[in-house]
Amino acid sequence: MTERYPRAVVAGGAGFLGSHLCERLLDRGISVVCLDNLLTGSTRTIARLLPREDFVFLRRDLTRPLAVEGPLGYVFHLASAASPADYLRWPVQTLEVGSQGTRVALDLAEREDARFVLASTSEVYGDPLEHPQRESYWGNVNPVGPRSVYDEAKRFAEALTSAFRHSRGLDAGIVRIFNSYGPRMRPDDGRAIPTFLRQALRGEPLTVTGDGSQTRSICFVDDTVRGILEFALSGHPGPMNIGSPYETSMLDLARLVIELTGSRSTIRFVERPVDDPGVRRPDTTLARESLGWEPEVTVETGLRSTIEWFERELALERPA
Numbered sequence: 130m131t132e133r134y135p136r137a138v139v140a141g142g143a144g145f146l147g148s149h150l151c152e153r154l155l156d157r158g159i160s161v162v163c164l165d166n167l168l169t170g171s172t173r174t175i176a177r178l179l180p181r182e183d184f185v186f187l188r189r190d191l192t193r194p195l196a197v198e199g200p201l202g203y204v205f206h207l208a209s210a211a212s213p214a215d216y217l218r219w220p221v222q223t224l225e226v227g228s229q230g231t232r233v234a235l236d237l238a239e240r241e242d243a244r245f246v247l248a249s250t251s252e253v254y255g256d257p258l259e260h261p262q263r264e265s266y267w268g269n270v271n272p273v274g275p276r277s278v279y280d281e282a283k284r285f286a287e288a289l290t291s292a293f294r295h296s297r298g299l300d301a302g303i304v305r306i307f308n309s310y311g312p313r314m315r316p317d318d319g320r321a322i323p324t325f326l327r328q329a330l331r332g333e334p335l336t337v338t339g340d341g342s343q344t345r346s347i348c349f350v351d352d353t354v355r356g357i358l359e360f361a362l363s364g365h366p367g368p369m370n371i372g373s374p375y376e377t378s379m380l381d382l383a384r385l386v387i388e389l390t391g392s393r394s395t396i397r398f399v400e401r402p403v404d405d406p407g408v409r410r411p412d413t414t415l416a417r418e419s420l421g422w423e424p425e426v427t428v429e430t431g432l433r434s435t436i437e438w439f440e441r442e443l444a445l446e447r448p449a
Contacts, residue, residue, distance in 0.1 A: 145309075146354065206247050255271065305372075332393060352424040383396055
């Protein structure tokens with residue numbers, strides 16, 4: 130593996146996942162240049178990092194020409210709306226950051242001879258006909274459906290990353306992230322866990338879509354970020370699944386949230402979104418055998434940590 134200069138760019142670094150990655154990089158002695166246009170991110174997520182000399186925040190739109198002064202060893206591309214609520218609100222921007230934004234980030238990595246890591250997603254598998262999903266599975270995606278702006282943006286980003294690797298010799302790799310959760314998710318994020326937690330802590334009915342039988346595999350953010358960083362340091366090309374084999378139905382997840390929060394909330398069933406995947410669980414054999422990586426945080430521990438953070442956040446929203 131090539132020894133890399135200990136300085137990284139994290140595009141999307143003020144988002145939920147990006148802010149945790151910035152912290153983990155700094156813990157490893159790698160200084161960070163955090164780029165974010167704050168469309169869905171917030172400087173609140175990186176507030177305690179801003180005074181550090183080894184951390185720089187630049188408000189930048191990744192779809193525009195980009196220059197970063199000084200040598201770089203790593204470029205992480207996490208910039209994108211990630212929740213259905215966000216990418217349906219900003220469909221064109223989501224497609225642009227997956228296409229032009231990926232090109233800008235790849236060009237930067239190529240100029241600096243840096244290791245490039247694309248944060249892709251389990252959504253490239255669509256509504257899968259293979260279960261669990263291996264990296265070799267090509268997916269089942271509706272290219273013109275409401276979720277396509279995110280799914281196809283990530284699929285194109287993977288293709289462009291692969292093209293740079295194969296035709297230009299760039300040290301580039303792809304990780305596919307499965308349903309990460311944890312502190313710093315926005316209460317209005319729109320994904321299942323922040324929605325359930327917000328509703329439970331407010332005593333509102335938990336809105337479960339369809340009959341709740343559809344499944345997801347949830348992975349605590351500390352485990353996700355540890356996997357991304359180990360992948361980056363390994364030099365592996367990927368694609369590589371980073372996620373938890375713990376699979377749960379949305380109905381069971383809602384019940385668990387009610388139990389852990391001690392809420393008196395009930396469950397209310399609502400219409401299921403178009404093209405909502407029926408199942409989701411990664412085959413993580415490659416990550417285990419190549420990186421020695423496996424999730425370590427139990428679902429109950431991860432949810433309790435997330436609940437504590439949401440309790441503090443929602444308390445700040447209440448009028449004095």
